[in-house]
Amino acid sequence: MGARTARRLDVGVIAQSGVRARARIRAEADERGISRLPVLEGEGPLALRRTRAEGDEARVALIGAMSAPLGGDRLGVRAEAGPGARLHIGSAAATIALPGQTKEAAHYDVRLDVAEGAELRWLPEQLISAAGSELQVTTRAELAPGARLVLREEQVLGRSGEEPGTLRSRLTVRLAGRTLLDQELSCGPGAPGGWDGPAVLGGRRAVGQLVVVRPELEHRMPEPRMVGKSAALTPLAGPAVLVTAVAADALRLRKTLDEACRWLERATDDR
Numbered sequence: 181m182g183a184r185t186a187r188r189l190d191v192g193v194i195a196q197s198g199v200r201a202r203a204r205i206r207a208e209a210d211e212r213g214i215s216r217l218p219v220l221e222g223e224g225p226l227a228l229r230r231t232r233a234e235g236d237e238a239r240v241a242l243i244g245a246m247s248a249p250l251g252g253d254r255l256g257v258r259a260e261a262g263p264g265a266r267l268h269i270g271s272a273a274a275t276i277a278l279p280g281q282t283k284e285a286a287h288y289d290v291r292l293d294v295a296e297g298a299e300l301r302w303l304p305e306q307l308i309s310a311a312g313s314e315l316q317v318t319t320r321a322e323l324a325p326g327a328r329l330v331l332r333e334e335q336v337l338g339r340s341g342e343e344p345g346t347l348r349s350r351l352t353v354r355l356a357g358r359t360l361l362d363q364e365l366s367c368g369p370g371a372p373g374g375w376d377g378p379a380v381l382g383g384r385r386a387v388g389q390l391v392v393v394r395p396e397l398e399h400r401m402p403e404p405r406m407v408g409k410s411a412a413l414t415p416l417a418g419p420a421v422l423v424t425a426v427a428a429d430a431l432r433l434r435k436t437l438d439e440a441c442r443w444l445e446r447a448t449d450d451r
Contacts, residue, residue, distance in 0.1 A: 198253040198254060198280060198284065199225065199246075199250075199252075199253045200224075201222075201224030201253075201256075202255070202256040202258070203222035203223065203228055203258070204219055204220075204222075205219060205220055205221075205228065206218055206219035206262065207265040207298075208262040209262065209263065209266075209298075213236050213264065215237055215261075215267060217238050219260075220240065224248070224255075225244055225247070226242065226248075226255060226257065227242070228241070228243070235266075236266055237268050237299075238267050238268070239267075239270070240259075240267070241271060242271040242304060244271075244272065244273060244275065249288055250280030251279055251282045251283065251284055251285065252282035253286040253288075254287045255286075255289070256289040256291070258290075258291045258292075259290075259291070259292050261293070261298035261299065262295050263295045263296055263297055265298045266298065267299070267300050269300070269302050270304060271305045273305055274306045274430075275288075275304070275305065275307045276308045277308065277309050277310055277313040277314075278310050279313050279345070285314040285316050285346075286313070286314065286316070287317075288317045288318070289317075289320075290302070290317075290319040291320050292319070292321040292322070294322070294323045294324065294328070294329055295324050295327060296325055296326045296327060298324075298327055298328070300321075300329055301330040301331075302321075303330065303331075303332050304332075305334075306430045307334065309337050309338065309344045309346070310338065311339075311344065312345055314346040314370075317347070317349040317350070319331070319349075320354075321353045321354065321391075322354050323353070324355075324356065327355070328393060328395070329392070329420075331351075331353070331389075331390070331392075333349070333388060333389045334388040334433055335347060335365075335386070335387050336429075336430050336433075337367055337368065337385045337386070337387075344385070345368050345369075346366075346367075346368040346370050347367045347368055347371075348365070348371075350363070350364045351363055351389060355393060355420070360416045360420045361416055365387070381426055382426065384410075384428055386427045386433040387425070387427075388424075388425050388426075388427075388433050388436075389422065389423070389424055389425075390422070390437045390440055390441055391420065391421070392423075392441070392444050394419060394420075395419055396419070397420060401421075402415065402421065402447060407425070407436060407439060408425075408436050410425055410426050411423055411424065411425035412424055413440060425437055425440075
């Protein structure tokens, strides 16, 4: 990555207090039902690129324009899918949390808003918690009635051969003002004891969540089940399902979550 710079900010200030950067994405459906992107704004390390659309779906990739998040950084992404729109958001590469020149934790906040009849797919690459880093991730999804969501989060604790940094992650999903899921995970130095024990990660270094919200699940809710040997599918209190998985590495974690996503979409797709 190149040098850390930001418009209208003194480099010395950045080094002391971290980067403040936000990105905003909004998809709207036109009169033909094709999703457009009237808002696509990113700054600092949160660069955004349109990618090839598929059918009526708009696609966006997050591009790491500089090393981030580092200690003291405060990054935020807000994505909105308007009524009837379909929005797919991914990333070009894994995000690596690194130690910075300040002892403050880095913060990465994601807000997803999905309107009635819209669909949002939040499918970034893995977040890697490197040794010495400290990161707080907050992801909040607000859905209107009839909205669809596919949300995948993957965390990898440490790069190859190193200990993890401190990672605290909170994921909240709400539908029509009602909470479907509100969970927290803390790992690494300073986390509550037992995070690496048999009841949580069991010595594995990759953990992930897949949340699928679809109106069809109201009448086709699958039973709780295992997905492979290291993932559990749990129905939520609404037309939603949570899949939680642990794995030895990022490749095996992705394979498990992709398998679960394909199974769920086949089981509920009536379109």
